[in-house]
Amino acid sequence: MKNLWTPWRMAYIEEKAPSEKGCIFEAGTGKSYEKESLLLYRDALIVVLLNRFPYANAHLLIAPCRHVGDICDLYEEESAALFDMTKESVTILRKHKNPVGFNIGLNLGTVAGAGHPEHLHYHVVPRWEGDHNFMTVLAEVRTIPEHIENTFDQLLPDFQELLSLKEDK
Numbered sequence: 001m002k003n004l005w006t007p008w009r010m011a012y013i014e015e016k017a018p019s020e021k022g023c024i025f026e027a028g029t030g031k032s033y034e035k036e037s038l039l040l041y042r043d044a045l046i047v048v049l050l051n052r053f054p055y056a057n058a059h060l061l062i063a064p065c066r067h068v069g070d071i072c073d074l075y076e077e078e079s080a081a082l083f084d085m086t087k088e089s090v091t092i093l094r095k096h097k098n099p100v101g102f103n104i105g106l107n108l109g110t111v112a113g114a115g116h117p118e119h120l121h122y123h124v125v126p127r128w129e130g131d132h133n134f135m136t137v138l139a140e141v142r143t144i145p146e147h148i149e150n151t152f153d154q155l156l157p158d159f160q161e162l163l164s165l166k167e168d169k
């Protein structure tokens, strides 16, 4: 199994989300974090969430705050902030989770497998040796809710530190 990036599976996993009220990327609006929504970070431009239905442990979703579905509609400062946050997220995940690789990507449009096509978001999925076993990953999807709050608590201080660094500028 060489190609581990399988957006159709991602769509399948996201599809199983209970019908949430409103857009998941706008949960906790006005707050810099909110555990209930798995919101790890919010500044004026960017939000970072832990995916509630992860492909792997510590699967992050990074989105612009603005409810926009098409990458071509992003403002330049949003594009830059998204990419910067992608890099910061990789650094934070390396520090806490010790992955040996990452899948980073974006599903644009429902046909491409986007679970929330109306609000574009990057997936950052840490990978470990041997984690590609399909059944293991599926089993993990069921067991992760017990651990996801621990992962949230582990990552939150680093994301909030990014925010305080920004505010100090």
Ligand SMILES: [Zn+2]
Binding pocket: 023, 024, 025, 026, 066, 067, 068, 118, 119
């Ligand atoms: Zn939205």
